[in-house]
Amino acid sequence: MTSEFNKTVRGMRDFLPEDARKLRFIEHIARETAELYGYDEVITPAIEYYELLAAKIGEENRKRMYVFEDLGGRKVALRPEFTASVARLVATKLRSAPKPLRLFSVGSLYRYDEPQFGRYREFWQANFELFGSAMPEADAEIISLTDRFLTKVGLRNYHFKVGHVGVLRGIFSHEGIDEEKQNSIMQMLDKKEVEKAINLMRETKSSGESLDTLKGLLDTSGRDLNSVIEKMRKIVDGYPSSVEAVENLREIVALLKDGGLKTGILLEAGFARGLEYYTGSIFEVYVPEMNIALGGGGRYDKLVEIFGGEKTPAVGVALGMDRILIALEKQKTPMRYNIPKRLLIIPVERSMLGEAFKLASMLRDDGFCAEVDTMGRSVTRALSDADRRGIEFTVIVGPKEIKEGKVILRHMTKRRQMIVKLDKLSEKIREESD
Numbered sequence: 001m002t003s004e005f006n007k008t009v010r011g012m013r014d015f016l017p018e019d020a021r022k023l024r025f026i027e028h029i030a031r032e033t034a035e036l037y038g039y040d041e042v043i044t045p046a047i048e049y050y051e052l053l054a055a056k057i058g059e060e061n062r063k064r065m066y067v068f069e070d071l072g073g074r075k076v077a078l079r080p081e082f083t084a085s086v087a088r089l090v091a092t093k094l095r096s097a098p099k100p101l102r103l104f105s106v107g108s109l110y111r112y113d114e115p116q117f118g119r120y121r122e123f124w125q126a127n128f129e130l131f132g133s134a135m136p137e138a139d140a141e142i143i144s145l146t147d148r149f150l151t152k153v154g155l156r157n158y159h160f161k162v163g164h165v166g167v168l169r170g171i172f173s174h175e176g177i178d179e180e181k182q183n184s185i186m187q188m189l190d191k192k193e194v195e196k197a198i199n200l201m202r203e204t205k206s207s208g209e210s211l212d213t214l215k216g217l218l219d220t221s222g223r224d225l226n227s228v229i230e231k232m233r234k235i236v237d238g239y240p241s242s243v244e245a246v247e248n249l250r251e252i253v254a255l256l257k258d259g260g261l262k263t264g265i266l267l268e269a270g271f272a273r274g275l276e277y278y279t280g281s282i283f284e285v286y287v288p289e290m291n292i293a294l295g296g297g298g299r300y301d302k303l304v305e306i307f308g309g310e311k312t313p314a315v316g317v318a319l320g321m322d323r324i325l326i327a328l329e330k331q332k333t334p335m336r337y338n339i340p341k342r343l344l345i346i347p348v349e350r351s352m353l354g355e356a357f358k359l360a361s362m363l364r365d366d367g368f369c370a371e372v373d374t375m376g377r378s379v380t381r382a383l384s385d386a387d388r389r390g391i392e393f394t395v396i397v398g399p400k401e402i403k404e405g406k407v408i409l410r411h412m413t414k415r416r417q418m419i420v421k422l423d424k425l426s427e428k429i430r431e432e433s434d
């Protein structure tokens with residue numbers, strides 16, 4: 001056998017039933033959260049034009065895209081994120097949709113990252129975007145929605161790291177640093193390459209004052225929100241658009257607190273994220289058990305316009321479902337929602353198969369997960385199979401009982417069985433359930 005037949009491609013994973021169920025549980029809660037906040041789902045393709053996806057994703061992510069030419073000669077790529085696709089919709093098909101426009105997406109994404117703990121080449125995100133509002137209440141809504149989703153999913157002890165790219169960009173613009181250089185500096189800061197970032201700023205002939213301001217910001221962070229904001233405000237004095245950014249951050253944080261957010265916030269003045277399109281608030285989610293982010297988001301007011309749409313301010317969040325799954329496992333949180341009770345229907349002989357099918361159908365109508373033995377097993381072997389698989393009830397269908405409109409119901413763990421009339425079966429199963 002060729003070795004390509006018995007393994008997955010590096011960075012790609014199979015989700016066996018238990019893990020698939022957990023991932024779908026997280027997706028289910030994301031969908032419920034979307035409904036609670038009025039976000040409508042959109043489904044966009046996994047393959048898009050390279051140019052669209054590459055436009056503003058940032059150098060690091062751009063280098064890691066799966067790019068190829070399709071058979072029609074188009075330069076395309078597998079999506080590394082949802083935001084570009086959703087912004088494309090808002091620039092085109094949803095151009096005249098009334099604002100605010102709240103959109104939700106979920107699915108798999110592709111980045112040629114170096115596989116390691118919590119980092120895969122195919123991974124999953126639940127993504128929420130709010131288009132049309134430049135107000136701080138929109139930023140606060142996205143953080144509040146993230147908070148509700150994470151609480152609903154059962155995550156504990158997480159916190160938000162919050163910053164604002166306007167604070168740093170305000171200084172860079174004031175010093176006349178062009179956008180490309182600004183992006184490079186931001187990418188370095190995102191990768192914690194502080195020295196490199198400062199050196200690059202020096203090369204642009206930035207003033208000594210601006211270097212001190214940057215260093216001051218990089219040293220400013222904390223959970224006492226008011227005092228961090230005051231400190232930031234003092235540091236950026238003299239950089240008007242940075243001052244504006246700090247005031248915007250003050251409003252967002254105040255709204256969250258006034259709105260009853262209990263989750264801790266760590267404000268970081270020098271916080272930067274890899275994606276290039278951010279223009280305002282940015283945030284990430286962390287748990288103490290892991291030093292990688294479970295999700296991240298922020299404001300991006302220019303992207304829709306870059307894609308040819310109307311000027312449309314926007315803010316969104318992408319939650320990494322794989323990493324949330326790891327975090328929940330580390331915190332030993334059960335990841336199950338109400339799955340139907342499982343029953344195995346065992347015909348005692350082949351002539352009873354039709355009755356067994358009919359019975360299974362009736363039980364499914366009543367909301368049970370009913371499975372008919374398909375292995376032609378004897379009753380004894382079918383019962384031990386049910387035991388092995390932890391099935392709680394079996395229903396044994398024999399000709400004698402069927403003639404009287406009855407079947408044998410067996411509670412597997414209690415090792416108790418009883419003869420039950422067909423029209424009372426569902427009721428009896430519920431009664432006998434643990």
Ligand code: AMP
Pocket residue numbers: 081111113118119120121122123124125274275293294295296297318319320321322323
């Ligand atoms: P981003 O789209 O880069 O803002 O990432 C948002 C979230 O997606 C991150 O916080 C991670 O939880 C998740 N994520 C990003 N890249 C990967 C990856 N290669 N593997 C697993 N999760 C990822």
